Amino acid sequence: MSTGEPRAEVLRALHRGRPADRPLVLPGPWDAASARTFEEAGFPALATPSAGIAASLGYEDGATPAEEMFAAVARIVRAVSVPVTADLEGGYGLSAAELVERVRETGAVGVNLEDGEGAGGLKDPGAHAEWLAEVRAAAGPGLFVNARVDTYLREGVADPAGDAVARARLYAEAGADCVYPIMAPAADLPGLRAALGDLPVNALSLPDGPSFAELGRLGATRVTFGPGLLFRSLSGLADLAAEVRAQ
Incomplete structure (x- = not known):
């Protein structure tokens, strides 16, 4: 499968005009077999998790x-x-042009790029926005850019919601199609939604968190899982291993 504007537009269109209680749910495959399983289940697009692939x-x-x-x-x-x-973390130190070329080679039509830095820091939002603008310029409309905002992951951020909104606006101006304030509490989603207007917002689904419908009503346009589906699969595999071992 090749990358390019038509397929990226399919992904972009999946984010538009959704009922409030029907966010776009994108499972996260970690290999070819899991990807085929999710496609066969009827999901219209997939979002690879870097942590899941790492594991x-x-x-x-x-x-x-x-x-x-x-x-x-x-x-x-x-x-x-x-x-x-594809979740490509912070871009692996590549220039915008190099990153876009590598993405094209994979055939992916979207990227998730984070603004976290090092063990516990955050990138300068202005500099990160400039890099995202370079990614957009290099890719044109043929790449869906999801800008992850890490303010809720980092200690010492006095106002993670306010900082997330400020960063998200910068990233949207730079050409991001969607923003992802990862680990934002459900209670913060309505405020983020109101502050960001029509900008699509990605929420993380957690096992004990709100349902997809509730996340949508709270303000999420799309829902992803990080490595959560892999970990649930490994739990089932552990049960199977114990059953086989006991025979």
């Missing part, structure tokens, strides 16, 4: 070499016919 390859979250991450994304894209957006 499947035997790495800690954030430690996957760029070459292995791009190769894993390419295998997933080749396995399915639906659009795939």
